[in-house]
């Protein structure tokens with residue numbers, strides 16, 4: 001009896017352990033599920049703000065506009081119907097407030113009870129009008145037709161160059177500047193961190209004596225432990241003003257500031273991974289080189305570095321991964337302007353910073369909310385690619401040995 | 402009476418056929434020695450008796466292994482009960498990072514003994530049996546790692562004895578020890594056989610001659626010859642045995 | 652044959668080496684200098700802000716005066732909550748991976764997933780925590796939701812340390828125990844875990860450091876902008892040190908006036924990291940000395 005009880009206990013424990021073992025896998029799957037469930041909702045939705053209507057005169061041949069065209073029209077960058085496939089006539093913009101130009105308050109009614117009627121009349125009267133107003137004021141027998149906006153498509157989302165997720169009359173959900181901004185800042189970071197990190201790891205692995213090494217290692221560990229928000233704060237109060245003064249810029253919050261901070265943050269990863277890789281160089285190989293009369297330095301760059309190349313690439317990839325996903329520090333120092341980056345001396349906006357800055361204001365389940373989750377998906381996929389390539393590189397390294 | 406008996410035991414490590422049909426019987430209260438060149442399967446065969454091969458992935462065993470007339474690969478046998486019954490001492494001493502006392506008491510505790518006085522008695526008895534008591538009785542609370550290698554090995558023997566097995570398996574128990582410690586272990590084996598069935602793997606032919614009653618010679622996974630130790634060493638029947646004991650290979 | 656034949660080649664080889672080594676040395680010390688500058692800057696500027704009042708009072712006057720007490724308490728709650736979740740599951744999971752699971756696709760899958768989880772950016776954890784804990788489970792912005800999110804973030808770290816600590820334990824100890832008739836769990840809990848304990852605990856301490864400084868995962872799951880009272884249940888929102896630092900340095904009511912508060916908060920965050928690292932190093936040394944004595 002006791003024996004069976006005993007055996008039963010072992011089974012229970014094994015069960016508990018197995019369940020715990022699957023928690024991470026389950027989490028990853030859940031993360032994927034929730035990100036994509038919310039994120040994919042953004043597609044095949046009309047970009048017109050919910051509950052709004054966009055209408056034109058019945059005579060107007062234009063039936064469809066893209067979100068981008070609509071924005072350009074309301075920004076008055078497009079001023080003639082010809083530009084969007086209509087007749088040659090100037091576009092007349094109409095927002096709900098403009099109703100007072102046509103009717104008196106009495107004609108509209110104290111509680112706006114005549115407003116739908118009046119709107120209908122305005123649109124019928126003006127052949128070149130485009131009007132934007134809340135859907136609730138759309139009269140049943142409306143004299144005019146509604147413009148359909150093309151739904152948000154994957155290519156528009158990924159390739160669009162404007163990110164105005166909340167503007168009227170139609171939101172602009174182009175994430176290209178954010179993707180490029182993320183890559184841009186990360187690229188800058190790795191350009192700073194890689195040489196510095198490699199030099200340090202070579203120094204630690206091959207040159208420094210044990211005493212110096214024991215001193216430097218904890219310092220680098222400490223660098224890894226500092227919270228990103230502290231890096232961000234340091235960047236904000238030191239690096240940003242420095243850049244502003246140095247380059248005489250109107251603002252110091254630039255891609256460069258982000259890259260510098262991210263570069264510092266990526267250093268510990270790069271140093272420890274590539275140092276570990278260099279330490280695995282077989283002693284015999286190094287000794288063979290030294291015995292042939294090579295100097296220590298020649299041995300390092302002809303034997304040690306080539307031998308640990310895959311480890312060094314892993315370090316670089318991990319460093320980029322760290323930079324791509326970093327949120328707070330970037331949010332605090334890069335200025336967050338969603339423009340396609342062309343220089344390091346201008347503000348940029350990254351994906352993580354966008355999510356962090358905007359999710360708080362996006363109503364749950366709305367289009368903006370979904371778009372931010374879609375950004376989360378993109379970020380997830382980027383880091384997944386990074387993780388898989390690290391796995392790939394290290395698997396290859398194992399196979400080669 | 403036979404303490405251990407195997408019938409046509411085959412063992413495979415994946416595709417590798419490591420034991421090829423071994424049948425033999427080991428008598429109660431006798432010392433049986435396994436000899437043979439490295440890699441011939443001595444340890445593998447020994448580990449069959451307490452099913453330590455279960456721990457290795459991809460091992461497959463065929464044939465019958467009886468200990469005290471019970472088939473140990475039967476489904477109803479709980480492997481931890483079996484191992485209580487069949488103690489093992491390893492090549493390298495492997496005490497736990499616990500006190501000397503706790504090392505010996507470990508087997509009792511994991512098998513559910515709670516009675517303090519019983520544990521104390523049993524620890525002392527086992528340490529005496531292992532000829533270690535006099536050397537450690539004043540420092541039972543000290544870490545087992547403070548003992549010398551030879552002492553550690555005797556501690557591991559005491560640890561195995563504490564749960565009162567009926568069979569004691571020893572895989573090259575003295576190969577990591579100096580000559581004096583080795584002599585002590587050999588003496589110990591001689592005394593222990595009064596109460597235990599002992600199977601010992603050794604590379605040392607003199608040792609086999611000194612301590613064992615019967616000797617089995619293995620070669621490439623086969624049992625080549627099994628006889629009284631004296632007979633095997635003085636007049637081996639098989640040419641391969643002859644070659645091995647005269648040092649022509651191995 | 653004479654050794655001085657290629658004197659000039661030898662000289663240029665030497666020169667190249669000493670130039671290269673000097674550069675490496677300088678760059679390495681630059682890395683150290685960066686750390687010292689960051690630490691020094693914040694510690695020097697923050698030290699003057701630290702006082703008993705700063706540590707024990709509520710923020711006042713639009714967070715330009717007073718203290719950061721609720722943020723300290725909030726961070727303590729979050730660290731405790733997340734560790735309560737991540738530590739047991741992480742250690743059990745590490746035990747499963749290293750001691751119980753058999754080699755095969757399942758083990759490979761779990762390890763791959765754990766690696767992937769470790770690589771997911773913290774803001775994605777924030778999104779996930781918001782979608783699942785805050786909205787789907789209806790915990791709202793709460794200590795519970797924030798702790799679970801942070802706990803998931805810390806999970807791969809705990810698993811990895813546990814796994815590595817267990818891997819470092821020689822197989823002979825397990826075999827010795829099993830041969831005495833101990834069951835697998837008895838072997839694990841009585842022999843293997845006590846030996847791995849020092850390393851596991853060191854890893855745990857380091858992950859406490861990590862969790863206490865994370866901002867992105869708590870942005871939308873728990874952190875309050877300004878909440879001058881202490882939480883009374885796990886369903887309350889709290890302030891937290893890293894979020895507080897973010898808020899008062901970027902979007903406070905008066906950024907200039909709250910700068911000194913920001914230095915003070917950064918000081919405390921750095922202090923936590925320093926203490927955690929020192930503690931971990933000390934433990935490591937303490938335990939390794941103990942092992943050597945044995």
Ligand SMILES: Nc1ncnc2c1ncn2[C@@H]1O[C@H](COP(=O)(O)OP(=O)(O)OP(=O)(O)O)[C@@H](O)[C@H]1O
Pocket residue numbers: 414417419437438439440441442443444445446457
């Ligand atoms: N875990 C394992 N997996 C695969 N093959 C194994 C394993 N253990 C042993 N073998 C193989 O089985 C054969 C027998 O090994 P075993 O350890 O039993 O030899 P042995 O006679 O004890 O040798 P030694 O005297 O060196 O201890 C060897 O060829 C060995 O390579």
Ligand SMILES: [Mg+2]
Pocket residue numbers: 443444445572602
């Ligand atoms: Mg062997």
